[in-house]
Amino acid sequence: MRIDIVSVFPQMFESPFGASIIKRAADAGVVEIALHDLRDWTDDRHRTVDDAPYGGGAGMVMRPEPWFRAVEQLQESPPAGRVILLTPQGRPLTQSLVADLAQEERLILCAARYEGIDERVREHLVDDEISVGDYVLSGGELPAMVVVDAVVRLLPGALGSAESLLEESFNDSLLEYPHYTRPPDFRGWTVPPVLLSGDHAKIDRWRRAQRIRRTAQRRPDLLADADLTPAELEERGDPTAG
Secondary structure (H helix, E strand, C coil): CEEEEEECCHHHHCCHHHCHHHHHHHHCCCCEEEEEEHHHHCCCCCCCCEECCCCCCCCCEECHHHHHHHHHHHCCCCCCCEEEEEEEEEEECCHHHHHHHCCCCEEEEEECECCEECHHHHHHCCCEEEECCCCCCCECHHHHHHHHHHHHCCCCCCCCCHHHHCCCCCHHHCCCCCCCCCCCEECCEECCHHHHCCCHHHHHHHHHHHHHHHHHHHCHHHHHHCCCCHHHHHHCCCCCCC
């Protein structure tokens, strides 16, 4: 996969993308990430990307010309890619959406700034608008990092073990089960005996039950899409069952 990111602060991405899973995936050729400075597509000596809003109001609005020039020039090298604007007004980023994005050959992420972006960019340039939460950030750079991190880890070869993806939070509309490691007793807090039993069938049942109960307690809204048996539906609200 290729990911292009257009921003007025492309340097913000260098440190996060220079470590951990994203760096390993890039080094292995799993993903190619290209950073672009939107100001490279301006046509004045001040490299201006914003202007006062028509109709008045606070703040500055990003002009359409640099965005159209940038994206259209990037798309001259196929594939054209899916153009995404990071904005609080977009549809929420979910694991299902992440999985959909991971199937693309190319993503072009537009990280806007200031008060907003000219509406013609939304209407005629981007294919999708995505939000990482119901709050406002200084710009689209941090949301773009979130999208990249979430997508890259789903790409084949990005993680050391593909099995680590199977029971993560939000898979099957359930949160992940609790994890424990050594020591078995820490300050009197002990590891559940079932995890020390060596009975893998029993451990699998315990983990499944924990996923359901944790989801019922913390994110009951997810359970509407979870595939639960009648017995699991009956027990889901009891955190002490089993």
